[in-house]
Amino acid sequence: MQGFLTALDLTDTGARTDEDIFTGPSQWMPLGRVFGGQVLAQSLVAAMRTVPDDRHVHSMHGYFLRPGDVNHPITFSVERIHDGRSFSTRRTQCYQNGVPILSMIASFQDSDEGLEHHIEMPADVPDPESLPTAQESLKHIDHGVARFWSTERPFDMRHVPSPIYLKVDGEHTSRQAVWMKTFLPMPDDPDLHRAALAYASDYSIMEPILRRHGVAWSSPGLKVASLDHAMWWHRFGRVDEWLLYVQDSPSAQGGRGLATGSIFSREGVLLATVAQEGMLRVPIVLE
Structure with missing residues (x-):
């Protein structure tokens, strides 16, 4: 941290x-x-x-x-x-x-003041405390990347419905959500929290594309690289409190995939919106 x-x-x-x-x-x-x-x-x-x-x-x-x-x-x-x-x-x-x-x-x-509205947070998402941590999901894997994801990232990441580190369980859908917050308290500087939110927004934004095609991060030969990243901050929120990152992928084609995300406070307030296109290369035909 x-x-x-x-x-x-x-x-x-x-x-x-x-x-x-x-x-x-x-x-x-x-x-x-x-x-x-x-x-x-x-x-x-x-x-x-x-x-x-x-x-x-x-x-x-x-x-x-x-x-x-x-x-x-x-x-x-x-x-x-x-x-x-x-x-x-x-x-x-x-x-x-x-x-x-x-x-x-x-x-x-x-x-400034003006018109105000925001989309609603999904109502059927389990609480973060009920979901496994990355350390619990990867504790049996003796590998440098697994150890880093388990214990050395500054953010606690908990996937809904489940992580795709090693395999993709359940339906191959282009939608997922991730609860996230820093492991330790942050200073009160609101700009630091905004910058930290940008930091965390890049962690899992490509995963809806992989989940849609049943591709886990551990798939042999998988290559993923971010190409661009856009973000809009709507309201202030603390990154040392639980935030829900709801993600979807509208399209993948030509070795590229697009994903979007909405970041909510635990109380359901929309804090930010994210969009990213990435390069994804998979050495096998999936569909």
């Missing part, structure tokens, strides 16, 4: 004429590639450092350009594109070894 907070605590290396520069560490991952959610969250933190304290992120759109290397830090270059009466826009370019690995643009807004 401390490594997670350290990764989001960027170092300000100073402003240049046309950009603000920050650096941040890469968290260790068992396959050597930087977790996409980490660089998304860090790019948001960098952008947040350049806007007034009373303006908060409401949307971001990012493209993953290259895989990041966990053995190297990341440099974040923030361009102050626009500051209006109510909105600010920032572009963050993320670099390793002089080449970009992520390009992200985010919009920030003052607090």
Whole structure:
């Protein structure tokens, strides 16, 4: 958990004429590639450092350009594109070894009033306390990735109806849900919670595509990579309290799949919406 907070605590290396520069560490991952959610969250933190304290992120759109290397830090270059009466826009370019690995643009807004509604959270979802933890699901697997998913991620993830780490039980459907929260309490900074929510939003968003086709994460030869990621924050919520991430996949084709997600508080309030397209390569014909 401390490594997670350290990764989001960027170092300000100073402003240049046309950009603000920050650096941040890469968290260790068992396959050597930087977790996409980490660089998304860090790019948001960098952008947040350049806007007034009373303006908060409401949307971001990012493209993953290259895989990041966990053995190297990341440099974040923030361009102050626009500051209006109510909105600010920032572009963050993320670099390793002089080449970009992520390009992200985010919009920030003052607090405002207006029309309000949101979709309802599914009513038939079991409570998170009744579901197995990742550690309980993977405790018999002696493998580096399984150990990492079990004990080293900062978020507690509990799947509905069941995880797809090793196999896909039940109906092969393009819909699933995941209860999630940090294992330990977080600082009260609301922007840190928004960035952490972006971090967690990348964990399982591709799983509805895999579940639809009966493909588990452990399937031999499976290759999955995030291509882009969009997120909209509607209302504030704490990531150290249980959140329900309801996910669906409307389409998969051409070696790519699209998935969407809605993140609710435990009380049923819609906090955020997510969309991601990813590359999925499976070396067997499934259907």
